[in-house]
Amino acid sequence: MAAELLGWYDRMARAMPWRVPPAERLRGARPDPYHVWLSEVMLQQTTVAAVKGYFERFVARWPRVSDLAAAPDAEVMAAWAGLGYYARARNLLRCARVVAQELDGRFPETEAALRALPGVGPYTAAAIAAIAFDRPATVLDGNVERVIARLRAVEEPLPGAKERLRALAAEITPRERPGDYAQAIMDLGATICTPRAPACGLCPWRADCAARALGIAAELPRKAAKAAKPTRLGIAYLALRPDGTVLVERRPEKGLLGGMLGLPGGAWGAEAVAAPPFAADWRDLGVEARHTFTHFHLRLRLMGARVPAVTPGDFRPRDGLAEAMPTVMRKALALGLGAMG
Template sequence: MDHFSYDLLTWYDRHHRDLPWRTGPGDRLKGERADPYHVWLSEIMLQQTTVQAVKAYYEKFLARWPRVEDLAAAETDEVMAAWAGLGYYARARNLKKCAETIAREHGGVFPDTLEGLKALPGIGDYTAAAIAAIAFDRPETVVDGNVERVVTRLFAIETPLPAAKPEIRSWTAKLTPRERPGDFAQAMMDLGATICTPKRPACALCPFRAHCLALANDDPERFPLKMPKAARPVRRGAAFVAETPDGRVLLRTRPEAGLLGGMAEPPTTGWTARQDGETGSDAAPFAAEWSHAGEITHVFTHFELRLSVWHAVTSERPVAGGRWESGLGEKALPSVMKKAISKAIPDAFKRRPHDR
């Protein structure tokens, strides 16, 4: 199947995307490999996340923690705050753990084998293969969502996902060349992102157009086939945004495990599947003149959250597990919590931190 990878690499040499974590063309001509730290950091950020969203975070992390030892030595709170907004916060917790493991147990040097990489927190089948191929030039089989789409189309695989995964892996392994496996993996992903797109693929520009079974026999957009998804349930709850006259806001930290683990939030009730009326202020963390600021809706992967937002201006008082904070813009607040706070205090994130 060498002609497939040859055609693809030829296309890649001409049409590859320039991304901050890739080595320049000059570097590759000299045979230099990408920095494993750079590859790892970008791959973790790119899990289920768009290139567009990752770019700024990648630059910020690399500028602040230039080497894996720097990240290992950082405060976890700083790392979480820097990650805030990118989503899937377990990635940030595992990123920190992984950096510490590499610094402490591997002398700051990344393992260069599939098995060594997979043993690290946050690195699964895909990411281990991607780092091994891109940073260490190993011919591992790299399968992500892009590859699944390209391969199911190329071979017109009628098995629906996720049952088709072994089949897809097997075909991808046959395609993967011994030379330039890292470029091959990135080329497959670039192809999936720019040509072999989910909707309206640009088949006329595809290096595989002469060999693609989906294009020859059928409608490429039909692939990959997928099992139908379950409906997304609605959960409801309330958030209580309390502020002092000088603009401090009451925040607490969510438990380490689970949804939005380790991130800050204003006090909220539990989020139940209850379908009855809106949640009242009787569940507030303390008695005050709570006014109803409105409702916000936030869509997570597996449920939709409708939060009733309450607002009170009050004197600063002690609340168990709570902190009265200013300068919200620099806190590790998930987007849904920023949305809730903004509903109660529209300019909350334009304020500067107070002294003291």
Template sequence: MRDLKDDPLGLSDHILTWYDNHARALPWRISPKDRALGIQPDPYRIWLSEVMLQQTTVAAVKDYFHRFTQRWPTVQKLAAAEDGDVMGEWAGLGYYARARNLLKCARVVTDEYAGVFPTTHDSLLKLPGIGPYTAAAISSIAYDLPETVLDGNVERVMARLYNIDAPLPGSKPQLKTLAAALTPNRRPGDYAQAVMDLGATICSPKSPACGICPWRDPCLARTAGTAQSLPQKTPKKPKPTRRGHVYLARASNGDWLLERRPDKGLLGGMLGWPGSEWSEDPAPNPPFASDWRDLGGEVRHTFTHFHLILQVLVTELPTQYPPTERHLRVAADDFRPSDLPTVMRKAFDLWHSQ
């Protein structure tokens, strides 16, 4: 059995060999075989994928990534895009501040860096929407620099490899120190992806496949029989429930009344239905006086910090109702339910099912 303290590079070499044979094929990734031939990753695609993958699964991101890169194949193309077009393509991925920062970052890289992402961790941190993890991932995967990449998969692998029972998130600094000790100077980008792949495919949250793990022998949690229970997590507080109203108004010619939400806050910058505040006891706030009818049923959605229940009310949109700064009259041919954030699309689906 390898000693974790005395032979960290031996462990790194071992997982790189495993990665050469078992790397996942991902649309933003350069395979280890191609990388060995000198083919370099595109920093734009690495950055885009990492932003999309925050709080989201690979399976959910793939189709979005394909659409974005087909429509905006370079950071310069993305920087020149209309805000509403980007927000529309992002709809359904959630955490919409990421989309706003995506545009800000693309424009800074285009205007201030001539369309070339900086290479170092510190310089990447200066860009909008890029935090320590994303900066490390870009430096490592795109530029093959020995930065420590610590996502949820790597945290889980490190906690089990070293049998760390201190709960997350408090144990993050310790796990990062352990991960840094294993990060090699040779092929650090492939190594980072190897550990992430290990966590995603073998060292999974509920049923780790320890029998086929390349780090099976040195894994302290496997030896101790604690792998399935790690990493421990500090219990989360129960999420509160908020309520609200949304108002669907459609004209006889098919026009819809939508609103552009403020740039800051939940669903910032997204198109959606006019509505009330979201609180324990919200007051009705229709966009105009009318005979609003309760559609029946309700929309339920869960955000990071709370559950939301929406009452859906409908009426006919007057032919001459003028748009305001916030309200938009959208023609039937220009309305795409897919441009709505998920919670707003649920309200449309409820209307459509009637």
């Protein structure tokens, strides 16, 4: 089983900035564990295409884990802005500081020790152990779940079937080349064994695939129905000083967009109600930023005011400001500035 997949990977492996190609690995080369960890955290629930640019910028700016550990929180959060799931960035910094300060700058090599690091769960621990250290760990991400569910025709829906899939995946994980194998099975899921319209004719496991034999490959894995997304309403306040600077606020560490920069505006809920940051000639800008999060839709009404040069507060230059904010706040800022001329 593993041999067929590894043979396919040797020919078809995708090139990625954090990856050592199979030909080089066969000559003994291994990727920098820092690069593996950084890429794996960025790739959590995030597409390869979205991650590439962020990965390149992070590694250019912070070449070693000790450099990242020494970076100010605000700079790392700004560099992460737009990538989403901001708890990852906060945990990334915590983890970098543990590795730099307590582990002499070296990542642990075992799954169990890796699992203890902030932001490193079962998947990421297995991925780092396999890819960076060639330990025979079984990675179980969305790709592997799909590949194994089809290969073994597991009809029980996710997430209930997860542990069964993990056990089945572990049976196939080889002792040889576990790092390449982990990347190979994920590449297979990403390029051949895709969620819709899998390219079974090109699959190195087509002869062994139970779902293909039953003609149900495209129907697996089955998944539990998802809850509908409610709509929440909110207000964002755009205060502009004569020098063009904009009032911003740092959001609390915990919760949605935790630790990120944004426009003031209070909590979002069934009604758009939020006190302005201070008394001013606020006017309704007549525009609304729309954004969809994981579990709700948001409609954010923009209020604007031109305020005196002496107005106190965290006012920032517009240049580069949007880039330091999460996407929903970029939308609100662009919309508000446009409406204020």
